[in-house]
Amino acid sequence: MKRSLPNLAFFISFLVGMGVWHIIAVITPHHLIPSPIRVLPEMGSMALSFRFIQDAGATCVRIATGVAASFVISFALSLLTIPYPLLSRLYYPFIILGQTIPAVVATFIAIIIFGTSEWTPFLVVLTALIPQMIITYSHGIQAVEQKYLMLGTIYHIPRRSVWIHIYIPRLIPFVVTSIRNGLSVACKIVILVESFILSNGIGYEIRYQFEMFSLTHILAWSGLLGLILIITDTLLSAASHYFLTKYNAYD
Amino acid sequence: MISLSHVTFAYEQNHAPVPVIRNLSFRFRPNRIYCLFGPSGVGKTTILHLLSRYYTPSRGTIRFDKQPVIGYVLQNDTLLPWKTVSENVQFVIDHKDIINKTDIVKDNLTLLNLKEKAHIFPRQLSGGERQKVNIARALAVNPNLLLLDEPFSHLDEASSMIIRNDTLRMARTKRMTVIYVTHNPLEAIYMADEVLVPQGSPITALKTIPIRQTRKNIVHLYDLRFRAEKIIRLLIQRPE
Numbered sequence: 001m002k003r004s005l006p007n008l009a010f011f012i013s014f015l016v017g018m019g020v021w022h023i024i025a026v027i028t029p030h031h032l033i034p035s036p037i038r039v040l041p042e043m044g045s046m047a048l049s050f051r052f053i054q055d056a057g058a059t060c061v062r063i064a065t066g067v068a069a070s071f072v073i074s075f076a077l078s079l080l081t082i083p084y085p086l087l088s089r090l091y092y093p094f095i096i097l098g099q100t101i102p103a104v105v106a107t108f109i110a111i112i113i114f115g116t117s118e119w120t121p122f123l124v125v126l127t128a129l130i131p132q133m134i135i136t137y138s139h140g141i142q143a144v145e146q147k148y149l150m151l152g153t154i155y156h157i158p159r160r161s162v163w164i165h166i167y168i169p170r171l172i173p174f175v176v177t178s179i180r181n182g183l184s185v186a187c188k189i190v191i192l193v194e195s196f197i198l199s200n201g202i203g204y205e206i207r208y209q210f211e212m213f214s215l216t217h218i219l220a221w222s223g224l225l226g227l228i229l230i231i232t233d234t235l236l237s238a239a240s241h242y243f244l245t246k247y248n249a250y251d
Numbered sequence: 252m253i254s255l256s257h258v259t260f261a262y263e264q265n266h267a268p269v270p271v272i273r274n275l276s277f278r279f280r281p282n283r284i285y286c287l288f289g290p291s292g293v294g295k296t297t298i299l300h301l302l303s304r305y306y307t308p309s310r311g312t313i314r315f316d317k318q319p320v321i322g323y324v325l326q327n328d329t330l331l332p333w334k335t336v337s338e339n340v341q342f343v344i345d346h347k348d349i350i351n352k353t354d355i356v357k358d359n360l361t362l363l364n365l366k367e368k369a370h371i372f373p374r375q376l377s378g379g380e381r382q383k384v385n386i387a388r389a390l391a392v393n394p395n396l397l398l399l400d401e402p403f404s405h406l407d408e409a410s411s412m413i414i415r416n417d418t419l420r421m422a423r424t425k426r427m428t429v430i431y432v433t434h435n436p437l438e439a440i441y442m443a444d445e446v447l448v449p450q451g452s453p454i455t456a457l458k459t460i461p462i463r464q465t466r467k468n469i470v471h472l473y474d475l476r477f478r479a480e481k482i483i484r485l486l487i488q489r490p491e
Contacts, residue, residue, distance in 0.1 A: 147329045154303050154323045155343040155392065165342060169333040
C-alpha cells in the first residue's frame with residue numbers, strides 16, 4: 001500500500017495536469033491551444049514512427065556526447081588540482097567566464113566559427129557544462145575527509161591508490177549529481193542549437209512545426225522530449241540514490 | 252626503543268604558530284604498553300601524530316631503534332564506507348610486496364571475531380564492531396608499534412571491555428609497543444604498563460605515574476562493590 005502511494009500521487013498529478021490542459025484548450029478562443037485529446041494520439045503515432053527514432057536518436061547522441069566529454073575533461077582537470085592546488089586559481093577566471101556567458105551567445109559564436117556542423121552543439125554544451133562540473137568536483141575534492149587521507153600518509157599508501165580508493169569513490173555522488181544536472185542543461189542547449197541551424201533532431205522538428213503553425217505537433221514533440229527526460233531522470237535518480245547511500249559516509 | 256629528543260612542535264593557526272610541544276625528550280621502551288593520560292586538548296593526539304610520522308617535528312628528532320611498522324587507530328572511525336570490512340583491512344597492505352594478503356586479512360578478522368562480517372559494509376556494523384575492524388586494520392600491517400587514540404571513547408562499557416582485552420592479548424602475543432591515548436583514568440590503569448601524564452602547556456615532559464599499587468586498590472574497590480551488590484540483591488529478595 002505504502003509503495004503504491006507515490007505512483008498513485010504521480011498518476012493523480014498527471015490526470016490533474018491533463019484536465020487543466022483540456023479546460024484551457026476548451027476555453028481558449030478559436031481553439032488556438034490543442035487539447036490533450038488531439039495531442040496524445042499524435043504523440044503515440046509519432047513515437048512509433050521511424051522519424052521519431054531518427055530525430056530523438058540524433059538529439060540523445062548530441063546530449064550524451066556533450067555530457068560525456070564535459071565529464072571526462074572536467075573530472076581530469078579537477079583531479080589535477082589535488083597534486084597541484086594552484087591550478088584551481090588558474091581555472092578560476094575561465095570558470096567565471098564560462099558561467100556568465102549565456103548559452104545563446106556561445107551558440108552564436110559557435111555557429112559563426114563552426115557553421116552548421118556537429119561541432120557547434122558539442123562545443124556549446126562543453127562551454128556550459130565544464131565550468132559547472134569543475135565547481136562541483138572541486139567541492140567534492142574539498143569534501144574528502146582528512147581522516148581518510150591520513151591513512152595514506154600513515155600506511156605509506158601510494159598516491160595512485162589514494163586517488164583510486166579514496167578520492168574517486170568519494171567523488172562518485174558528485175559525479176552522478178553533476179551528470180544529472182548536466183543532462184538537463186545539455187538538453188536545453190542541444191534543442192536550441194538544433195532549432196537554429198541543424199537539419200535533424202527534436203529541436204529541428206519543433207522549429208519545423210513552428211514554421212508550419214502546427215501547435216499540435218510542437219506540443220507532441222515537446223511531450224515526447226519530456227517523456228525521454230523523465231525516463232532518463234528516473235534512471236539517474238535511482239543511480240544517484242544508490243551511489244549516495246554507498247559512497248557517502250555513514251556517520 | 253623510540254627516543255624523542257628535544258622535540259618541539261607547533262600548529263599553524265592564522266599564520267601564527269601555536270606551540271603544542273616544547274623541547275620534549277622521552278624514551279619509550281620496546282614491548283610495553285604506554286598510556287598517555289590527560290585532559291582533552293592537551294596535545295596527546297599530537298604526540299601520536301608525531302610518532303606515526305604524520306607530523307614532522309618543528310625541531311628535535313624522533314629516533315626508532317629499528318624500522319618502525321606502525322599501526323594506528325585514529326580517534327575517529329576511518330573505515331572507508333564504500334569498501335567491505337575485508338577490503339578495508341586489505342587496503343593498508345594492498346601496496347605491500349607480501350604474499351597471502353587475503354590470509355593476513357582473514358587471520359586478523361578471525362582474531363577479533365569478525366570473520367563472519369568480512370563481506371559486509373561498515374554501515375551494517377555496530378560501533379563496537381567498526382572499532383574492532385579499525386584495530387584489525389592496524390594489526391594487518393603486522394606492526395611493532397601500535398598507536399591507539401581513544402579507540403573506545405564512543406563505545407559502551409561492555410563492548411570496550413571486550414576490545415580492551417582483545418587489544419591487550421594481541422599486544423602481548425605479537426610483542427608490540429603500544430602507545431595509547433585516553434582521558435579515562437580507569438582505562439589507563441587497566442591497560443598500561445606505564446601511565447604517562449603530559450606536563451605543562453605546551454608539553455615539556457611526560458611524567459610516569461606509578462600504577463602498580465593503584466591497580467591493586469582499584470581491584471580491591473571493585474571487589475568491595477561486587478560484594479556490596481551481592482548484599483543489596485539479597486536484601487531486595489528478602490521477604491518482609
